[in-house]
Structures are given as C-alpha cells and as structure tokens.
Amino acid sequence: MENAREAALNIISDVLKSSGYQSFDPNKELNINLSDKRDRRLALEIAYGVIERKNTLDYILKQYISRPINKVDIVVLNILRMGLYQLIYLDRIPPSAAVNESVNMAKKYSNAGSAKMVNAVLRNFLRNDGFYKLPPQDDKVKYLSIVYSHPEWLVKKWLDEFGLEFTVGLLEADNKRLPLTVQTNVLKMEPKFLISKLKNEGIDAEGGNYLEEAIIIENFSRLENLQSYKEGLFYIQDEASMLVPHILDPREGEFIIDVCSAPGGKATHIAEIMRNKGNILAMDVYAHKLDIVRENANRLGIDIINTQLFDATEIDNSLISKADRVLVDAPCSGLGTIRHRPDMRWNKRMDDIRKISGLQKIILLNASKYVKKGGILIYSTCTIEKEENIDVINEFLRENNDFELMDFNDLLPPNLVLRNSGMGYITIYPSLNLTDGFFIAKMYRKG
Numbered sequence: 001m002e003n004a005r006e007a008a009l010n011i012i013s014d015v016l017k018s019s020g021y022q023s024f025d026p027n028k029e030l031n032i033n034l035s036d037k038r039d040r041r042l043a044l045e046i047a048y049g050v051i052e053r054k055n056t057l058d059y060i061l062k063q064y065i066s067r068p069i070n071k072v073d074i075v076v077l078n079i080l081r082m083g084l085y086q087l088i089y090l091d092r093i094p095p096s097a098a099v100n101e102s103v104n105m106a107k108k109y110s111n112a113g114s115a116k117m118v119n120a121v122l123r124n125f126l127r128n129d130g131f132y133k134l135p136p137q138d139d140k141v142k143y144l145s146i147v148y149s150h151p152e153w154l155v156k157k158w159l160d161e162f163g164l165e166f167t168v169g170l171l172e173a174d175n176k177r178l179p180l181t182v183q184t185n186v187l188k189m190e191p192k193f194l195i196s197k198l199k200n201e202g203i204d205a206e207g208g209n210y211l212e213e214a215i216i217i218e219n220f221s222r223l224e225n226l227q228s229y230k231e232g233l234f235y236i237q238d239e240a241s242m243l244v245p246h247i248l249d250p251r252e253g254e255f256i257i258d259v260c261s262a263p264g265g266k267a268t269h270i271a272e273i274m275r276n277k278g279n280i281l282a283m284d285v286y287a288h289k290l291d292i293v294r295e296n297a298n299r300l301g302i303d304i305i306n307t308q309l310f311d312a313t314e315i316d317n318s319l320i321s322k323a324d325r326v327l328v329d330a331p332c333s334g335l336g337t338i339r340h341r342p343d344m345r346w347n348k349r350m351d352d353i354r355k356i357s358g359l360q361k362i363i364l365l366n367a368s369k370y371v372k373k374g375g376i377l378i379y380s381t382c383t384i385e386k387e388e389n390i391d392v393i394n395e396f397l398r399e400n401n402d403f404e405l406m407d408f409n410d411l412l413p414p415n416l417v418l419r420n421s422g423m424g425y426i427t428i429y430p431s432l433n434l435t436d437g438f439f440i441a442k443m444y445r446k447g
Helices: 004-015 026-030 037-052 054-061 074-089 095-109 112-127 140-147 152-162 164-174 191-200 239-248 265-273 287-300 350-368 390-399
Strands: 180-184 204-207 214-218 234-236 255-258 279-284 305-309 323-329 371-381 403-405 425-428 438-445
Touching (some): 004 095, 037 074, 074 095, 095 112, 152 164, 239 438, 279 287, 287 305, 371 390
Antiparallel strands (some): 180 214, 180 234, 204 214, 371 438
16 A cells, blocks of 8 residues: 555656646545545645645756756656655654655665665755755746746736736745635535534534635545535535625526536536526536536535536527526636646646637637526636636627626625726635635626
8 A cells, every 4th residue: 555655656746747737636636545644644745745846846956966857757856856845845754754755765666776866865955954046036037936836937927917016925825725615505504504514523614714605624534435525515615616606696496507517516506596496507518527517416416407518619509598697617727726726837828828718708708698688697717817807808898788797796705805806807816815816707788
C-alpha cells in the first residue's frame, strides 16, 4: 500500500506531466485512498503545495542543480519538488525525514544514481541554510511570479489591469487554503440540523459566511462514505457559486433552462429553491456529464430536472421563447478558482482566454433566444477576467437591444465585498471575500 508521500507523488505526477498540465480534480483528490487521516492530510498538503508552488520550487532548484531542470527525469523532478516543499513550507516535518523519504522514493521510482542526486541537492540546500536568490524587486513581474508562484503572463495582466496592491492581494489569496463549503439540501433538512448531523459524524461544521444554506466543513475523510452524503443532504459547492441560483431567483412552477449544466450543482440548487416544483432542463454537450447530473439529482431527491444532450453552440428551435429563466454558467478559464484548483494557474494561457471568450459569446447569444418576453437571463463564470465577463456582456447588449441589465442588489448578502461591479452585474474577488472569484450578470428580456 502506498504511503502519504507516494500518494502525493501520484497526484503531482498526474497533474504536472512532462507533456503538459492535466486537470486537478479537487473532489477526486479530497477522497484520496488513505485510511489514516494524518496520512491523508499530509498527502494532500504536499500535493496541493507542490502544484501551487511549482514556479518557486523550480526557481530554487535551478540554483542547486547543475544540469538544466528540463533535463531532469520528471518523476525525479517531482520528488525533488516534494522534498524542497517540505523543507521550506512544512515546519512540523523534520528536515532529515523530508530528505530521507525523498531519497527512498527516488530509489523506488527511479534508480540509485537519481537517489544520490536527490540526496545531494536537498542536503546542499540545508547546508546553505535554505539560501536562494530572488529576482530583483524592480522587475515586478518576475519577482511576483516567483514569490507568489504564478505565471508571468498572468501577473503582468493583473498588474496592468488592477495595479500593484490589488494584484498582490489576488496572488496572496490564491495561495491561501480555505476549508471546504457544502450547500445544504433544504428539501430534506434545515442547515442547523445538518450541522449537528455532520458533527455527529465527526466532521467540524459551522455556518457559512454569506448564505444560510452554506456550511463550512473541516476534518473529514471520504465524503461519499458519510451517511449524510448518501442521504443527499448536501452538495459540495463554493459560496460564490451558490449565489447564482439566488440571483436567478426562480419561482415554483416555472420552466428553467440550464444550458451548460454539468455536473448539476446549480440546477439542483435551483430545484431546491423551487421546492422541487416546476421544470428544469439541464443541457450539456457530454453524455457522461449528464449522467452525473442525473446521479446528483437522484441522490438529492430531485425529480423536476430533465436532461438533454445538446451542444450550446447550436440552437434548439423547439425551445425558442419558451423559458421563464435561462442560466448560462459558461465554460471559462476558471482563473477565479485557483485557490481550490492550484493547477489552473499553469494550464491556461492568454490565447485560451481569447478563444474561450469567443465561445462564451456564441453560447450566450444562442441561450438568449430561449428566454420568453419578460423572462430572465443569467450569465456567470468562475473567472475574474474581464474578457470573459463584462466584455462579453457589453458586446451582447450592444447587439441585442431587447435585453437590458437589471438590478439584483436586494438578492445579495450584505457582507459581500464587491469591486468592478455595477447595476446588473457583480465581480467577486477571492482577495476580498472568502470565496472563489466569480462573475454574475442578470438581464431582462423586454416585453
């Protein structure tokens, strides 16, 4: 059976592949298969930490490895990253243990020569009292990129858009770990009773920061093994994401279309607000993702969600002007979720943002045709990039004068801190709130 460090190495190797970055699935990794809670916590801490701090770790390793870092075998490089992360960021682990375990892994997963190199690099770092040179501070992009471990293109973009102080806040926020948040299934239980039930199951649970149905949980192992999970009493979801159904403000008996629905968190939440009365059409382009929507709805005891395999870049003529409310939770760069998805900072480029904004515009335009006169259209993303957010909305409104932004301040939590927001749209920044970064716009189709 693998130990904590081997489990971490497997996660890191999956994400930081030599051929390119792969998606980090936080729900999958949270359910890492280690029976001991301490081992599980250590594995996740190292895995999250190495993926998050890759830029910093590689910069330091280059000062202690004689050969170019891209010439080091990827498994050995990941072991070095893990060892260095433990030496720099995990005070509770004795340096000797971090070095010895790294050497042992190199022996097991590579060869004796690699093990000697790992031992030499890490012990040399310790002999030098952990010394390393940082880039000069007058090179703000390079300096911040290394100190906060973000790609240079993103640091430069944020500096140009937000200025130094706010950018540093964003970078710091991305590297802070938040506890997990779940959304209470109010069809089955009140939040205060779910908190008690979770505590009885050995979970640290308390009310959320903004919404009544939100619960913050810590000290858990495999969530799907909890009786409360099996009974469909909650759904894993960030509080910023939970805001979307509230701003949609659905009513019992209405027909709602969720055009990019998978995995179904917002559709099921909408159904709960509607008291499971009405009709929700959950659309997605992937059949296997619709299976997940149905599984979640069944577990939560919701029966008003129907699914449809459909590409949102096309138009279903049978749905034109039929929906009371339409939700476009658009595919996006995901750069508002970096603190939960540490790989997001590495697997995106500026070109990706340009390409996906074009896709978002097509999906929004098509989805708008399903809204009946007097109906509501919501556009949301889990990113803070204006090219994917307000720029998309402004272009849509310029070309579709039968839609206009509508105020929803009365639906917002009073303690939510906003910036770059206006009448009918909000941008939520992780540096200002204890949530992911998010954008939500609400539009009304004129009668």
